[in-house]
Amino acid sequence: MSKLKFPNTFVLLFSLLALIALATWVVPGGKYDTQVIDGKTVILADSFHTVASNPQGPVALMMAPIKGFVEAALIIGFVLIVGGAFSVLQRTEAIDSMIKSVAKAHTHSAWVRVAIIPVFVTMFSLGGATFGMAEEAIPFVLIFIPLALALKYDSIVGVAIPFVGSQIGFATAFLNPFNVGVAQSIAGVPMFSGIGYRLICWAIATTLTIAFLMWYAARIKRTPELSPCFEMDQEKRKHLKTADFENFAGMTARHKLVLSLFVATLTVMIFGVVKFGWYIEEIAALFLVMAIMVGLVGRLSADEFVASFMAGAKDLVSTALVIALAKATVVLMREGHIIDTMLHALVPFVESSSPIFSAQKMFLIQSVINFFIHSGTGQAALTMPIMAPLADLVGVSRQTAILAFQFGELTTPVIPTSGITVGVLALAGIPWTKWARWMIPLQLMYLLMALVLLAIPSMINWQ
Numbered sequence: 001m002s003k004l005k006f007p008n009t010f011v012l013l014f015s016l017l018a019l020i021a022l023a024t025w026v027v028p029g030g031k032y033d034t035q036v037i038d039g040k041t042v043i044l045a046d047s048f049h050t051v052a053s054n055p056q057g058p059v060a061l062m063m064a065p066i067k068g069f070v071e072a073a074l075i076i077g078f079v080l081i082v083g084g085a086f087s088v089l090q091r092t093e094a095i096d097s098m099i100k101s102v103a104k105a106h107t108h109s110a111w112v113r114v115a116i117i118p119v120f121v122t123m124f125s126l127g128g129a130t131f132g133m134a135e136e137a138i139p140f141v142l143i144f145i146p147l148a149l150a151l152k153y154d155s156i157v158g159v160a161i162p163f164v165g166s167q168i169g170f171a172t173a174f175l176n177p178f179n180v181g182v183a184q185s186i187a188g189v190p191m192f193s194g195i196g197y198r199l200i201c202w203a204i205a206t207t208l209t210i211a212f213l214m215w216y217a218a219r220i221k222r223t224p225e226l227s228p229c230f231e232m233d234q235e236k237r238k239h240l241k242t243a244d245f246e247n248f249a250g251m252t253a254r255h256k257l258v259l260s261l262f263v264a265t266l267t268v269m270i271f272g273v274v275k276f277g278w279y280i281e282e283i284a285a286l287f288l289v290m291a292i293m294v295g296l297v298g299r300l301s302a303d304e305f306v307a308s309f310m311a312g313a314k315d316l317v318s319t320a321l322v323i324a325l326a327k328a329t330v331v332l333m334r335e336g337h338i339i340d341t342m343l344h345a346l347v348p349f350v351e352s353s354s355p356i357f358s359a360q361k362m363f364l365i366q367s368v369i370n371f372f373i374h375s376g377t378g379q380a381a382l383t384m385p386i387m388a389p390l391a392d393l394v395g396v397s398r399q400t401a402i403l404a405f406q407f408g409e410l411t412t413p414v415i416p417t418s419g420i421t422v423g424v425l426a427l428a429g430i431p432w433t434k435w436a437r438w439m440i441p442l443q444l445m446y447l448l449m450a451l452v453l454l455a456i457p458s459m460i461n462w463q
Contacts, residue, residue, distance in 0.1 A: 007079035010318075013325045020329055021061040024336030029053040033390075048344045056158040056336045068328030073179075075185050076212050076320040078284045079377070081312040082177055085291035088305060100143075100248040113151065117217060118210045121165040122142075125206040127171025130266055132376070137166040137418055141427050149237055153217045154227040156438055158429045160213055161267040161399045164413050164442075165206075167420075170408040171374065174198035175269065179234020179376035179409070181280070182323065183402045186330075186380065187388035191280060193297040194399040195270065197335030197462055201403070201453050205410075208449060257297050261294035265290040314345050319377050326377075330385045343390050351394045357393040359404055360451050362387060364409025371415050380405060400457040407450040414439040 005042075033047035056064075069076065089095070105112045124140075127133030141401055145158030173180050174195050184191055210280035220227050227233060278286075295305040333339040352358045369383060383405060391401035412418050416432050425435055456462075 010220075010322070012326065013322065013329070017329055017332060018061060018066060018152055018319070018320065018324065019054045020332045020336070020338075021064075021212075022125060023330065024053065024338055025055040027053075027336075027338045030341035031337065031346060032343070032393075034057045037324045048340065051337055052335050054335060056103050058217045060332065060418050062337065064328035064331050067331045068326070069324035071331065072281050072323045072327040076323050076409040078177060078181070078280045079316050079320055079323070081284045082131065082287050083316035083319075084309035085287040085294075087260070087297050087315070088291045088298075088300070088308045089262060090312075091300060091304065091308040092252075092258045092294060093257070094118045094255040094262075094298070096143075097255040098259060101251045104248045104250075108364050114322065115309040116147075116151070117161065117214050118156075121210050121213060122160045122206060124162050124165030125169030125202070125209070128166040128171075128176065129173040130169075130175045132170060132173070134164045134376075135423075137162040138424055138427060142426055148217075149215075149233060152221045152224070154224070154233050155229045155236065155428055156227065156435070157213065157217050157220070159424060159430065163269055163420075164209060164213075166447075167413045168209050169202065170200040170409070171412065172198070173406065174202055174311060175266070176376070177283075178319065179380055179406060182377050182400065183279070183380040183405055186384040187398045187402055188396050189388075189402065190277060191283070192278075194402075194462065197399075198403070203338065205269060205446070205449060208443070208445055212445065214443055216438075222436065228438055229430060239313055253290030254297060256297065258294050261290060261297060267311075303445050315401050323377055326380075333385070339385065339389075342386060343393060344410055345384065346390055347393050350390060356455045358453055359396045359400050359454040359458065362396070362401055362404035363390070363407050363450055363454055366405050367411050370408045370411055376409060379408070384451075397457060397461075397463050399462055404454055405456065407454065410446040411443065416442055 016033065031050060031051045058340040060392065109459070124133065124137060139160055141163035142160050147153050148154060148158030170176060175192055180198070181191060184193065197341075224230055265286060265370070269278070269283055272282060272286070275333075276282075290307060295308075296366055323335075330339075333342070350358050350361050352361065366383065366387075369379060384402070387401045387405060389397050390397050411422060414436055415421060416436075422432070
């Protein structure tokens with residue numbers, strides 16, 4: 001099967017930017033009236049009316065990215081600081097140490113052998129749900145495939161633990177600044193609000209993933225020939241080296257303290273958001289404090305600390321630019337007076353007899369968009385300016401619209417257009433066709449789960 005090739009996110013967004021500029025010349029201007037209700041500005045559904053058009057020319061097109069950067073400066077700065085902080089955490093090797101420590105314990109403890117899948121899937125899912133772990137999971141495949149083979153599972157289990165675990169955490173995140181944070185910022189919803197229901201969604205999705213993976217692992221352990229990778233794994237086992245796990249000396253006190261600081265940071269962040277309504281500035285400051293403390297406890301020199309922090313921030317420069325470019329699309333649509341016109345045109349497609357069906361339609365639309373745009377940040381910045389006010393028009397809460405956007409990323413572990421998916425499978429040596437066949441039952445479970453979890457917010461009036 002030939003690999004599907006799509007433009008990268010930057011080309012796609014700039015092409016969209018050019019199309020929006022062109023659209024301002026042909027799409028009539030329009031506007032909805034708004035009203036402040038309970039401190040929130042909402043659109044009045046029957047108030048749409050035409051206004052004078054304001055076409056955006058080549059000069060406006062070229063100025064839009066810098067305007068987008070200015071308007072998104074707060075969230076961009078936040079993303080860079082969080083990226084730097086987690087790079088410092090990774091530099092201490094505390095996370096790697098914890099994984100090797102548990103991996104070694106499986107040879108001595110029956111309980112660990114039973115718990116290893118739930119523990120690690122939960123850990124990677126937490127990574128996706130809190131600090132947006134995605135590409136960072138790729139190197140762990142090299143650790144977990146040998147571990148899975150040593151436990152008499154297969155390569156698919158070794159890939160699924162870090163990869164599917166982190167992706168499901170990302171798609172059902174409750175504290176992820178790169179999708180939830182950006183989406184809520186654009187939608188005008190308090191940062192990380194609605195955390196209670198999102199925690200429930202994350203727990204259900206993670207539990208479902210663990211249950212499916214444990215069932216599959218037990219099945220393969222009983223009958224190895226049922227594995228889609230059986231022949232390949234037979235070859236891998238001939239060269240299997242478990243010495244890295246066997247000879248590991250264990251976690252140091254320093255590693256344990258670093259991980260304790262990380263857990264404490266997440267705990268303080270949740271408390272601050274829920275109790276005091278912390279926003280971007282406070283949370284960014286908290287992660288900066290964490291980075292400094294982790295650097296000190298991890299005994300990083302000043303040069304190592306700065307190099308690690310800068311490397312982490314550098315890795316997210318492309319994300320920052322995606323945010324700016326996507327925000328530029330909002331600038332052009334707003335200045336061209338066509339945002340409300342587009343909303344008015346979309347209403348018939350999303351509107352239903354019940355807000356439940358409207359939310360579910362939003363999820364299906366986002367799933368299709370995810371096939372082409374895999375950046376959680378870019379997708380949030382691109383779609384939420386339309387979906388958030390559209391939610392007001394069809395009777396769906398903005399929190400629910402954000403959740404529908406998140407659930408659209410449940411397809412990432414299987415779509416062949418995702419760079420992460422293709423990269424992981426290439427590293428594992430698993431053909432996409434074998435992986436996709438294995439993922440289909442799990443994807444159907446995720447689809448049903450998402451439809452159910454999007455129905456509940458309308459029943460409980462989740463805001």
